[in-house]
Amino acid sequence: MKSNRNKIELIIVAIAAVILIVLLPALNAAGVVSNFTMSVWGKYLCYAILAISVDLLWGYTGLLSLGQSLFFALGGYMMGMHLMRMIGDLGQYKKPIPDFLVFLGWEQLPAFWVPFSSLVFSMLMVIALPAIVATGFGYLAFRSRIKGVYFSILTQALTYGAALMFFRNDMLLGGNNGFTDFKFLLGADVRAAGTQRGLFIATAIVLIAVYGFCRWLTTTKFGLVQRAVRDSETRVLFSGYAAANYKLFVFVICAIIAGVAGALYVPQVGIINPSEMQTDKSLEIIVWVAVGGRGTLLGPVVGAVVINALKSWATRAYPDLWLLMLGGLFILVVLFMPKGIVGLPAQIRGLLKRKQTPSALATDTAAATP
Amino acid sequence: MIKLIFAVLLSWLLGASIYAATPREIIAKALLIEDSEEQAKLVTSLGDSDPQEVIALLTLWKEGxxxxxxxxxxxxxxxxxxxxxxxxxxxxxxxxxxxxxxxxxxxxxxxxAETDSALRLAMKSVLDMAQLSSPDAKKRQEAVETMGSEQDPERLPALLARQTRETDSRVKRAIREAIALIQLKDENDAVKIAACNELGAIRSIPSQDALKAIVAEATAESKTNLANAAQLALNEIAKHVTFVNTAGTAFRGLSLGSILLVVAIGLAITFGLMGVINMAHGEMIAIGAYTTYVVQCVFGPGLELSPFGIHIALPGMNATGTLYNCYFVLALPLSFLTAALAGIALERGIIRFLYRRPLESLLATWGVSLVLQQLFRLTFGANNVQVSSPSWLSGNWTVNDVLFGWNRVFVIVFAVAIVFGVTMLLKKTPLGLLIRAVMQNRQMAACMGVRTERVNMLTFALGSGLAGLAGAFISQIGNVGPSLGQLYIVDCFMTVVVGGVGNLIGTVISALGIGMLDQSLQQILGNPVLGKILVLLGIILFLQWKPAGLFVTKSRSLEN
Missing domain, CATH: 2.30.30 (SH3 type barrels.)
Structure with a gap:
């Protein structure tokens, strides 16, 4: 049964991979699929990568982090800095440094901006910065055995503090407005259909790779310990495992994944600003995962795509009601669909079975509690 | 000799007759005299008349x-x-x-009617004098302060004359300050030195610039005595400024701490005692604030709302004066009640299914918070609404140059009252006993026949109601808008977590501590945002040292 389901999931993923990496770009190049659709789906795929990282933390390790949007934005900012350097002297002020620096009265590039002219360095930073922040924070948090809700609240505070910091102009990272008006990436016009298609393919490949990596990670012994930590950390500790190290490792991995998603997101959307790292965004990612189905790897991807497609439609059709829908949907999912969309078939089967044998009710509800 | 006595008597009589005349009559007389010196004399004689009338009439004359x-x-x-x-x-x-x-x-x-320069001069000194004799001490003080800051030697006589008659201690001090400031412009160095000493003695903050100018001037002209005197005065004032800033920071810290305490105490109950993560706590605060707004509108001009196209009109009482000022007294219990009812609805509808899944109560209540925010937006509009403070909350006291806003003083008093009330409720009433019993051991309490479901509901209502009360207060201090709750939610959780879950005293201490720290850092760094970031960082580091907060509830359970 289990291997059967795995096989089905593998087939689905393989088909999706072919569609995303080959078919859609080809159709776009042929002019069948519009550039707009491509850019929208490119965004969804970035969100899907981000959602997987949240799921690995929450669904598999039981760590509800409200700081994933911070790592996403950090990755985005690192990429954004490179893109800002690539504008060269084509900005409003026709100066070789980014416009907002000219506006702030800078004549020369601040030292920490200089290395971002190199794409390789920027990509390294996309990985390194979230990893460093996550290591520092995670080390402190897990060492003092902060867990559960406290961990959520602390990550929320971290994100909140970081957003406050990035809103400041003297961070020299664009303040409120962040970075925008990107022009070139690897010498090509970043807004051209061809470049966007390339970015789309890259995003799809990263998504499949991240999926594969997480799939592999969760089947290893590491993955088992990880899930054991989620279910009963105390028992893991008593069995002689350093739970804190396991958690730290997952936390850092997830920060890196989120950072990469952010780096892919920025050139496709064309803007990054501190509102991306507010706690609301983190909670929104959690909605995707919860709706899609946590504790599975397909769930977050489905959730991210479905919720964002819904959002795109609803914010146009019923702009006033979108937040009501999102909030209401979230409440319903938490209350009635703890396994999300992906777990829905199993839940329905369970309900049918329960009708036949009402005595199974007690054990079922107990199983639903993590 | 007899002639002389007669002359004196006559002039006395004449003087008396002038004294008895109203300012209007005197001015009418002066208007008809051609000789400007005589006019000036008559105008000067107005000095003792009713100042308000003199000001009004002379201004009318001056302005043609x-x-x-x-x-x-x-x-x-x-x-x-x-x-x-x-x-x-x-x-x-x-x-x-x-x-x-x-x-x-x-x-x-x-x-x-024309005026020439001699007459205008006379008018000016009479006007100054009149301003100085205003029956309102506040106005007198203001007039004296302007005169001091202008450093106009021509005003010295008026001030000196007033000094002998002034009774109000604040105005007296202001006059001393103004006289000394004007004397700084004196030709005579001895007078200047005396003025410097005087300014130092009364620790006059506004005179710092003038004193600095004196120091620069005296050093340039190498008058050591004067420069020393001015420098000494400056040092004295600088000490005073440090004191004022420190006292002001302490007061602001205390009031910010009280605000934190007021907004967090409801959370200390729902989160601390019940273990429910209510992300909609901020929206409960907003409910309280909006209730205050509605009450205010009902006392005032009425209110028209149209959520979802449904038109609701609330008639206004158009109250003014004392009755209008009383709206806040009614708004307080109503805010508590509305928020408590919303809390009951939330507990019955959602949270009671999630008691065993705290992380999920976080998520579901976040959904509720989104929905409520949007409902506020649709009902009251996306912009902030205007909540005016009753007049008994909008004044301030100045003691020794330290400003005490009444609303801030009131928040402190209110915080003390709330903490006292909640403690009494938990420790001295039957409901408090039940609450504590259920929170300590739910199963055992249920076995003893306590209706735990009902206690849960009431506890949650209490926590939400307290949030509503906090909202009524926030409306007096900050803006009221749909995202009001988001401003406070992070601070609320921080306060409770630092204080230690399940302990009201911990919340009190942590609220005051965070408030003080925040204000001190703002004072030192001169930057509110940086101060806030450092406070957050400080909290994360603090939890390294005490992971369960200031006060730990002792438990044998492994998971807690």
């Missing part, structure tokens, strides 16, 4: 509002004109001395 009309008999009559003009541009004229109407006149036909 009094005209000289030649009547049928050929005599000059001072008149004033009404604002209103008829079809021919004529205005109704009144005799200046009696106020009787003298018919309609054309302004361009008349000559305005």
């Amino acid at each position: 509002g009094i005209f000289l009309n030649v009547d049928a008999a050929g005599a000059k009559v001072p008149v004033t004109l009404d604002e209103e003009k008829d079809g021919e541009g004529k205005q109704l004229a009144h005799r200046f001395d009696t106020g009787a109407a003298v018919g309609k006149l054309l302004a361009s036909d008349l000559n305005a």
